Amino acid sequence: MSEDRRQFQRVTYECPAMLSWGGHEPLAVEVENLSLKGVLLRGLPEGQGPRPGQSAQLEVSLAPDVAMSMALEVAFSSENRVGARWVEIDVEGMTHLRRLLALNLGDAEQVDTELAHMLHPRT
Template sequence: MDDNRRFTRLPQDAKACLVLPGQTIDGEVHDISLKGALFLALSDDLPTHWHEHEGTLNIELNDGEVVISMNVRLAFIDGHHAGLEVTSLGLDSASHLRRLVELNLGAEDLLQRELGMLWDNR
Protein backbone atom coordinates (compact mmCIF):
# COMPACT_ATOMS: atom_id res chain seq x y z
CA MET A 1 0.00 0.00 0.00
CA ASP A 2 1.39 3.40 -0.97
CA ASP A 3 1.71 5.99 1.76
CA ASN A 4 0.97 9.30 0.06
CA ARG A 5 0.87 11.38 3.23
CA ARG A 6 2.60 14.73 2.95
CA PHE A 7 2.53 15.58 6.65
CA THR A 8 4.64 13.86 9.30
CA ARG A 9 2.57 11.71 11.65
CA LEU A 10 3.63 12.03 15.26
CA PRO A 11 2.99 9.07 17.56
CA GLN A 12 0.75 10.01 20.48
CA ASP A 13 -0.90 8.26 23.37
CA ALA A 14 -3.38 10.94 24.33
CA LYS A 15 -6.89 10.71 25.72
CA ALA A 16 -9.45 12.08 23.30
CA CYS A 17 -13.14 12.19 22.52
CA LEU A 18 -14.76 12.37 19.12
CA VAL A 19 -17.98 14.35 19.09
CA LEU A 20 -20.28 13.48 16.19
CA PRO A 21 -23.88 14.58 15.70
CA GLY A 22 -25.86 12.86 18.45
CA GLN A 23 -22.95 10.98 20.06
CA THR A 24 -19.65 11.35 21.89
CA ILE A 25 -17.06 8.57 21.56
CA ASP A 26 -14.25 8.21 24.10
CA GLY A 27 -10.89 7.03 22.84
CA GLU A 28 -7.25 7.81 22.22
CA VAL A 29 -5.23 9.48 19.53
CA HIS A 30 -2.52 7.15 18.20
CA ASP A 31 -0.92 9.67 15.88
CA ILE A 32 -1.45 13.25 14.82
CA SER A 33 -0.23 15.62 12.11
CA LEU A 34 -1.01 19.16 11.05
CA LYS A 35 -3.71 17.77 8.75
CA GLY A 36 -5.21 14.77 10.56
CA ALA A 37 -5.26 12.19 13.32
CA LEU A 38 -5.73 8.47 13.86
CA PHE A 39 -8.35 7.94 16.56
CA LEU A 40 -8.92 4.66 18.42
CA ALA A 41 -12.43 4.29 19.85
CA LEU A 42 -12.62 2.52 23.21
CA SER A 43 -16.05 1.12 22.33
CA ASP A 44 -17.99 -0.11 19.31
CA ASP A 45 -19.65 3.30 18.87
CA LEU A 46 -18.03 4.41 15.60
CA PRO A 47 -20.65 4.86 12.89
CA THR A 48 -20.88 2.11 10.29
CA HIS A 49 -21.68 4.60 7.52
CA TRP A 50 -18.96 7.20 7.87
CA HIS A 51 -19.18 9.11 4.61
CA GLU A 52 -19.57 12.84 5.14
CA HIS A 53 -19.62 12.58 8.94
CA GLU A 54 -18.14 15.69 10.49
CA GLY A 55 -17.52 16.44 14.12
CA THR A 56 -15.02 17.65 16.68
CA LEU A 57 -11.99 15.86 18.07
CA ASN A 58 -10.87 17.00 21.52
CA ILE A 59 -7.39 15.81 22.51
CA GLU A 60 -6.10 16.08 26.09
CA LEU A 61 -2.37 16.67 26.53
CA ASN A 62 -0.36 16.95 29.76
CA ASP A 63 -3.07 15.25 31.84
CA GLY A 64 -5.75 17.62 30.57
CA GLU A 65 -3.78 20.84 31.06
CA VAL A 66 -3.91 21.44 27.29
CA VAL A 67 -6.81 20.57 25.02
CA ILE A 68 -6.53 20.66 21.25
CA SER A 69 -9.97 20.92 19.70
CA MET A 70 -10.26 20.45 15.95
CA ASN A 71 -13.14 20.19 13.53
CA VAL A 72 -12.72 16.97 11.58
CA ARG A 73 -14.18 14.89 8.78
CA LEU A 74 -14.10 11.11 8.94
CA ALA A 75 -11.77 9.88 6.19
CA PHE A 76 -12.08 6.15 6.96
CA ILE A 77 -13.08 3.65 9.61
CA ASP A 78 -11.29 0.34 10.11
CA GLY A 79 -12.52 -1.58 13.13
CA HIS A 80 -12.11 0.68 16.14
CA HIS A 81 -9.79 3.07 14.25
CA ALA A 82 -10.99 6.23 12.54
CA GLY A 83 -8.85 8.33 10.23
CA LEU A 84 -9.74 11.98 10.68
CA GLU A 85 -9.01 14.91 8.38
CA VAL A 86 -8.74 18.32 10.06
CA THR A 87 -11.13 20.82 8.49
CA SER A 88 -10.49 23.73 10.87
CA LEU A 89 -8.84 24.71 14.15
CA GLY A 90 -9.24 27.59 16.53
CA LEU A 91 -6.23 29.84 17.13
CA ASP A 92 -5.35 28.38 20.55
CA SER A 93 -5.62 24.79 19.29
CA ALA A 94 -3.58 25.63 16.20
CA SER A 95 -0.86 27.13 18.41
CA HIS A 96 -0.79 24.03 20.64
CA LEU A 97 -0.69 21.71 17.63
CA ARG A 98 2.07 23.74 15.99
CA ARG A 99 4.11 23.59 19.20
CA LEU A 100 3.54 19.82 19.51
CA VAL A 101 4.73 19.29 15.93
CA GLU A 102 7.68 21.63 16.45
CA LEU A 103 8.83 19.75 19.57
CA ASN A 104 8.49 16.35 17.91
CA LEU A 105 10.05 17.20 14.55
CA GLY A 106 13.05 18.80 16.21
CA ALA A 107 13.95 20.79 13.11
CA GLU A 108 12.64 24.25 12.27
CA ASP A 109 13.09 23.69 8.52
CA LEU A 110 10.83 20.59 8.60
CA LEU A 111 8.16 22.52 10.52
CA GLN A 112 8.30 25.41 8.04
CA ARG A 113 8.05 22.98 5.10
CA GLU A 114 4.95 21.35 6.59
CA LEU A 115 3.34 24.69 7.45
CA GLY A 116 3.98 25.81 3.87
CA MET A 117 2.34 22.65 2.51
CA LEU A 118 -0.62 23.22 4.83
CA TRP A 119 -1.21 26.73 3.48
CA ASP A 120 -0.60 25.62 -0.13
CA ASN A 121 -3.20 22.87 0.37
CA ARG A 122 -5.99 25.30 1.32
Protein backbone atom coordinates in the same frame (compact mmCIF):
# COMPACT_ATOMS: atom_id res chain seq x y z
CA MET B 1 9.35 0.44 -2.48
CA SER B 2 6.80 2.24 -0.31
CA GLU B 3 3.63 3.70 -1.79
CA ASP B 4 3.27 6.18 1.08
CA ARG B 5 2.16 9.41 -0.60
CA ARG B 6 1.75 11.47 2.56
CA GLN B 7 2.93 15.04 2.33
CA PHE B 8 2.73 15.65 6.08
CA GLN B 9 4.82 13.90 8.71
CA ARG B 10 2.87 11.95 11.32
CA VAL B 11 4.01 11.61 14.87
CA THR B 12 3.00 9.00 17.37
CA TYR B 13 1.44 10.87 20.21
CA GLU B 14 -0.82 8.91 22.50
CA CYS B 15 -3.19 10.93 24.66
CA PRO B 16 -6.83 10.90 25.73
CA ALA B 17 -9.50 12.68 23.72
CA MET B 18 -13.28 13.00 23.47
CA LEU B 19 -15.00 12.45 20.13
CA SER B 20 -18.55 13.60 19.41
CA TRP B 21 -20.62 13.53 16.23
CA GLY B 22 -24.18 13.70 14.99
CA GLY B 23 -25.94 14.00 18.34
CA HIS B 24 -24.22 10.94 19.85
CA GLU B 25 -22.91 11.06 23.38
CA PRO B 26 -19.20 11.93 23.35
CA LEU B 27 -16.92 8.89 23.42
CA ALA B 28 -13.59 8.64 25.20
CA VAL B 29 -10.96 7.71 22.60
CA GLU B 30 -7.18 7.79 22.37
CA VAL B 31 -5.10 9.68 19.84
CA GLU B 32 -2.68 7.26 18.19
CA ASN B 33 -0.92 9.69 15.87
CA LEU B 34 -1.40 13.08 14.29
CA SER B 35 -0.12 15.45 11.65
CA LEU B 36 -0.87 18.95 10.41
CA LYS B 37 -3.63 17.44 8.26
CA GLY B 38 -5.31 14.93 10.53
CA VAL B 39 -5.46 12.39 13.29
CA LEU B 40 -5.75 8.65 13.84
CA LEU B 41 -7.92 7.66 16.80
CA ARG B 42 -8.38 4.29 18.47
CA GLY B 43 -10.51 2.81 21.21
CA LEU B 44 -13.94 3.18 19.67
CA PRO B 45 -16.38 0.33 20.30
CA GLU B 46 -16.72 -1.84 17.19
CA GLY B 47 -19.24 -0.35 14.77
CA GLN B 48 -20.09 2.60 17.01
CA GLY B 49 -17.91 5.32 15.54
CA PRO B 50 -18.66 7.93 12.91
CA ARG B 51 -18.69 6.86 9.28
CA PRO B 52 -16.55 8.20 6.42
CA GLY B 53 -17.75 11.62 5.32
CA GLN B 54 -19.36 12.45 8.66
CA SER B 55 -18.38 15.56 10.59
CA ALA B 56 -17.15 15.23 14.16
CA GLN B 57 -15.71 17.31 16.97
CA LEU B 58 -12.56 16.28 18.84
CA GLU B 59 -11.23 17.57 22.15
CA VAL B 60 -7.64 16.44 22.74
CA SER B 61 -6.21 16.63 26.26
CA LEU B 62 -2.54 17.58 26.04
CA ALA B 63 -2.10 18.32 29.75
CA PRO B 64 -4.47 18.81 32.71
CA ASP B 65 -5.01 22.45 31.76
CA VAL B 66 -4.23 22.33 28.01
CA ALA B 67 -6.59 21.03 25.33
CA MET B 68 -7.12 21.41 21.59
CA SER B 69 -10.57 21.47 20.03
CA MET B 70 -11.08 20.90 16.36
CA ALA B 71 -13.70 20.00 13.80
CA LEU B 72 -13.01 16.86 11.76
CA GLU B 73 -14.21 15.05 8.69
CA VAL B 74 -13.93 11.28 8.97
CA ALA B 75 -11.81 9.78 6.18
CA PHE B 76 -12.08 6.12 7.18
CA SER B 77 -13.41 3.90 9.92
CA SER B 78 -12.29 0.33 10.52
CA GLU B 79 -12.41 -1.98 13.52
CA ASN B 80 -11.84 0.31 16.51
CA ARG B 81 -10.00 3.08 14.61
CA VAL B 82 -11.03 6.27 12.88
CA GLY B 83 -8.87 8.41 10.63
CA ALA B 84 -9.94 12.00 10.08
CA ARG B 85 -8.71 15.24 8.62
CA TRP B 86 -8.85 18.60 10.34
CA VAL B 87 -11.58 20.85 8.96
CA GLU B 88 -11.28 23.65 11.47
CA ILE B 89 -8.90 24.39 14.31
CA ASP B 90 -8.46 27.65 16.20
CA VAL B 91 -5.19 29.58 16.34
CA GLU B 92 -4.35 28.42 19.87
CA GLY B 93 -5.00 24.80 18.90
CA MET B 94 -2.84 25.14 15.77
CA THR B 95 -0.07 26.66 17.90
CA HIS B 96 -0.21 23.67 20.27
CA LEU B 97 -0.27 21.26 17.33
CA ARG B 98 2.69 22.91 15.61
CA ARG B 99 4.74 22.88 18.81
CA LEU B 100 3.84 19.26 19.56
CA LEU B 101 4.85 18.17 16.05
CA ALA B 102 8.10 20.15 16.11
CA LEU B 103 9.12 18.66 19.46
CA ASN B 104 8.27 15.10 18.43
CA LEU B 105 9.82 15.33 14.97
CA GLY B 106 12.84 17.18 16.31
CA ASP B 107 12.66 19.47 13.29
CA ALA B 108 10.69 22.73 13.61
CA GLU B 109 11.82 23.75 10.12
CA GLN B 110 10.14 20.66 8.60
CA VAL B 111 6.89 21.50 10.38
CA ASP B 112 7.06 25.10 9.16
CA THR B 113 7.66 23.87 5.59
CA GLU B 114 4.62 21.58 5.82
CA LEU B 115 2.54 24.39 7.29
CA ALA B 116 3.57 26.73 4.46
CA HIS B 117 2.70 24.02 1.91
CA MET B 118 -0.69 23.54 3.55
CA LEU B 119 -1.46 27.26 3.55
CA HIS B 120 -0.12 27.89 0.03
CA PRO B 121 -0.44 24.67 -2.01
CA ARG B 122 1.07 24.58 -5.45
CA THR B 123 -1.41 23.96 -8.20
